[in-house]
Amino acid sequence: MDRSTDYFERAKERDRDIVCSHSLGETIDRLRELNLLQSRTPTCNSDQCEGQNIRMRVQIDQSRLDGQNFRCSSCNSKRAMRFRSIFQDTRVPIGCLYRLFLAFIQEMTNEEGMEYADCSIKTLRSVFRYLRRSIATAVDQERQGMQLTEVNGVLRGGIEMDESLFTHIVELGDDRVSQQVWVFGMIERNTNRFICYVLGNTASKTTQNIRPLIARHVQTNQNNPTQIYTDGAMIYSYLQNEHYAHTVVVHQNGFGEGDNTTNHTEALWARLKGAGRFKKSKNFKTLTAVQDEIDLITWMVQTPKATRLTVLSQICARNYQQSQLKIIDQ
Numbered sequence: 001m002d003r004s005t006d007y008f009e010r011a012k013e014r015d016r017d018i019v020c021s022h023s024l025g026e027t028i029d030r031l032r033e034l035n036l037l038q039s040r041t042p043t044c045n046s047d048q049c050e051g052q053n054i055r056m057r058v059q060i061d062q063s064r065l066d067g068q069n070f071r072c073s074s075c076n077s078k079r080a081m082r083f084r085s086i087f088q089d090t091r092v093p094i095g096c097l098y099r100l101f102l103a104f105i106q107e108m109t110n111e112e113g114m115e116y117a118d119c120s121i122k123t124l125r126s127v128f129r130y131l132r133r134s135i136a137t138a139v140d141q142e143r144q145g146m147q148l149t150e151v152n153g154v155l156r157g158g159i160e161m162d163e164s165l166f167t168h169i170v171e172l173g174d175d176r177v178s179q180q181v182w183v184f185g186m187i188e189r190n191t192n193r194f195i196c197y198v199l200g201n202t203a204s205k206t207t208q209n210i211r212p213l214i215a216r217h218v219q220t221n222q223n224n225p226t227q228i229y230t231d232g233a234m235i236y237s238y239l240q241n242e243h244y245a246h247t248v249v250v251h252q253n254g255f256g257e258g259d260n261t262t263n264h265t266e267a268l269w270a271r272l273k274g275a276g277r278f279k280k281s282k283n284f285k286t287l288t289a290v291q292d293e294i295d296l297i298t299w300m301v302q303t304p305k306a307t308r309l310t311v312l313s314q315i316c317a318r319n320y321q322q323s324q325l326k327i328i329d330q
C-alpha cells in the first residue's frame with residue numbers, strides 16, 4: 001500500500017468513525033478542527049467585557065441546538081456554537097451538515113446523500129449548491145493570478161493547448177436537446193498545472209477569444225521563448241508572429257511522439273469528461289454556469305479524496321470572512 005492510499009484510508013476511517021459514533025461532541029470537535037466552526041473560543045464582546053480580550057469557554061448546554069455553547073466566565077453571556085461560522089443562519093442539525101460535506105466530497109448522488117445524511121432533498125440541494133458555488137469561486141480566484149510559465153520565479157516551458165467540445169443536455173418541457181460548448185485548455189507539462197476556460201457556443205473557437213487568455217497566463221520573451229504545442233487549428237497560427245516557440249502536432253499521425261505531442265491535453269479532456277460527469281449536468285442557463293461546472297470538475301480531478309475535506313473546509317472558512325455566504329434552510 002503506497003503512502004497516499006494509506007493516508008486516504010486513515011482520513012476516510014477517521015470521518016467514518018465519527019459518523020458511526022453519532023457523537024455530537026466528536027462531530028463538533030472535528031468541525032472545529034476543520035475551521036468550519038470556530039476553532040478558537042471567541043472573545044467576549046459584551047458591554048461589560050468589550051476590549052478586555054476575555055476568552056469564552058465551551059460548555060455543555062442541552063437546551064441549545066448543538067448541545068454546547070460558548071460562555072463568558074466573567075459576565076456569563078453566551079454565544080451559539082455556530083457563532084460566526086458558515087452554519088450560523090441554519091438550523092439543520094450539525095451531524096447532518098457534516099454528513100452532507102462528506103457526501104459531497106465522495107461525489108454521492110442526491111439519493112445516496114439524502115440517505116447518508118438523513119435529510120430532505122431541499123436541504124441537500126441547498127448545501128451542495130453552496131459548496132459547488134464556493135469551489136467555483138475559489139477555482140476562479142486562483143486562476144486569475146496563475147502563471148503557467150513561471151513557478152517560484154523559474155521560467156519553465158512546454159505548454160500544450162487544445163480545445164474540446166463539451167456536450168450537455170438541456171431539457172425543454174418533456175423534450176430534450178443536446179448543446180455544445182467549446183472549452184479551451186492549457187496545460188504545463190512539468191507541473192501538470194492546467195487552466196480551462198469555457199469559450200462559448202460552436203462559433204466561439206476564434207483567435208480573438210483565445211489570444212487574451214494565452215497572453216494572461218503564458219509569459220514569453222524574445223530571448224527565452226516559451227514552447228507551445230497545439231494541433232493544426234488556424235486559431236493558433238498567430239503564435240508564429242509573437243515571441244513563442246510554436247510546434248504544430250499533426251493529429252493525422254496520431255497524437256505525436258516524444259516531446260512532440262498533445263497527449264497531456266488529450267488525457268485532461270478524458271479526465272474532465274470521465275464517468276459522464278459533465279454530460280449528466282443539465283439545464284445550464286448561462287455560460288457562467290457551464291464554467292462553474294468545469295471548475296468544479298477541475299477541482300475534483302485535482303484534489304485527492306483524502307485531502308478534499310480539509311481543502312473544502314479552508315475554502316468555506318475563507319468564504320465566510322469574504323462574502324458571508326450562508327446556507328439557507330428550506
Ligand SMILES: [Zn+2]
Nearest residue numbers: 044049072075
Ligand atoms: Zn463577558
